[in-house]
Amino acid sequence: MNDSSTCDPTAMYAMHEALRRELRYLAQAAGRPVREPCNCPTRSAGWALLKKALHAHHAAEDEALWPVLRDALAGRSSELALLEAMEAEHAALDPLVHAVDEVAAAARTGSGSGADLLGHLLDSFVTGLAGHLRHEEEAALPLAKAFLTPDQWTRFGRVHTQRIGTDAAEILPWLLDGADPRTSTALLSALPPSARRAYDQYWQPAYAALDRWNTPVPA
Numbered sequence: 001m002n003d004s005s006t007c008d009p010t011a012m013y014a015m016h017e018a019l020r021r022e023l024r025y026l027a028q029a030a031g032r033p034v035r036e037p038c039n040c041p042t043r044s045a046g047w048a049l050l051k052k053a054l055h056a057h058h059a060a061e062d063e064a065l066w067p068v069l070r071d072a073l074a075g076r077s078s079e080l081a082l083l084e085a086m087e088a089e090h091a092a093l094d095p096l097v098h099a100v101d102e103v104a105a106a107a108r109t110g111s112g113s114g115a116d117l118l119g120h121l122l123d124s125f126v127t128g129l130a131g132h133l134r135h136e137e138e139a140a141l142p143l144a145k146a147f148l149t150p151d152q153w154t155r156f157g158r159v160h161t162q163r164i165g166t167d168a169a170e171i172l173p174w175l176l177d178g179a180d181p182r183t184s185t186a187l188l189s190a191l192p193p194s195a196r197r198a199y200d201q202y203w204q205p206a207y208a209a210l211d212r213w214n215t216p217v218p219a
Contacts, residue, residue: 009145010186011157015057018175022050023126029213030122040105041122046212051097053171054129058090058165062157064152065144072147078142086140087183089132096125157190172199173207 029041041047066083073079100121107114148156164171176184188196 009141009153010183011160012136013052013143014175014179014183014187016137017179018177019050019054019057019129019133021178022046022053023130025213026050026122027126030119030126035162040104040107040118042100042118042215043108043211043216045210045217048217049170049174052167053164053174054093054097056165056167056171057160058093060156060160060163062090063163064156068152068156069140069144069147073143082139082143086132089135092126093128093132096121096128101151110200121192130160132138132209168195169198170205170207173204174212176204177207 025046026041029044029046035095066087070080070083073083098119103118103121107118161168172187176187179187188199
């Protein structure tokens with residue numbers, strides 16, 4: 001077991017806060033009347049960004065967090081069962097995202113069952129993701145902070161960055177929207193100088209100008 005003060009899951013908590021923020025926007029957008037196809041929240045830049053960030057985050061956890069933690073918890077059946085629950089919650093969210101997109105696409109063409117089903121799926125997604133974030137923070141992250149080494153946290157951060165990849169110009173300012181100064185400083189200080197200049201000059205201004213939950217993306 002490690003001294004938890006040596007572990008730094010800053011990016012993990014920042015991502016969770018960003019996802020919660022977007023779930024609030026999504027719930028508000030989903031509650032508006034859909035008068036035309038481009039008014040649907042699943043056609044918005046906000047939904048597209050949320051999906052990209054969530055996919056990158058969960059892929060990084062599945063690759064570089066849960067397997068490492070499983071090895072560290074070998075023989076501890078109750079803790080291993082918790083990790084299985086984390087992975088099952090990930091797996092349950094993916095089909096919901098696909099179902100939302102499929103129903104929304106069918107509704108746009110007039111071949112689907114309409115707004116009621118879409119609203120139900122969005123409600124299920126918001127509830128499911130919010131519950132997963134809470135469960136992870138209350139039960140799984142304390143274990144990770146206790147058992148993962150600083151090097152393992154560093155590798156997780158590296159994999160997380162790799163999973164975001166070329167979407168960093170969109171996701172990084174999205175991630176830091178509303179973040180406290182300590183979090184912003186910690187994450188931005190890890191950028192190479194060229195990326196930090198790009199963030200200040202291009203990425204953050206472009207994000208600030210985006211009304212993401214009211215801006216449709218191409219079908």
